[in-house]
Amino acid sequence: MREAALSNEQAFHVVAWVERGKTPVIGVNGSAEKPEFRRRFKDGKECFISHAEMDAVSKLRDISPHDVLHVMRFTKRGNISMAKPCKYCHEYLRKKGIKKVRYTDWNGEWQKMTID
DSSP: OHHHHTSSOOSEEEEEEEEETTEEEEEEOBOOOOGGGEEEOTTSOEEEOBOHHHHHHHTOSSOOTTOEEEEEEEETTSOEEOOOOOHHHHHHHHHHTOOEEEEEOTTSOEEEEEOO
């Protein structure tokens, strides 16, 4: 997963996945123009932004209560960093039915999060 996340020139790299059998469903940051990724700002502007966790979950045909979303962030130098889902991702995950999230903190340690 780390090599895939570090293969671009961004300042940081995020990879998210949900394990489904032996094949993980992987998501990456992007700007897919899907209605579910639309953001409207207070100034009236809008854009389409897909964070890695949103991308991974959007690829799932169904959500199981046992699914766990994993989110890791790497700095450009390859160090593991904070990957806690932002408020937009949190809301998206809640709407999609994801209840369990594991993410890396500033020290590269795994943390657990429950979405209600």
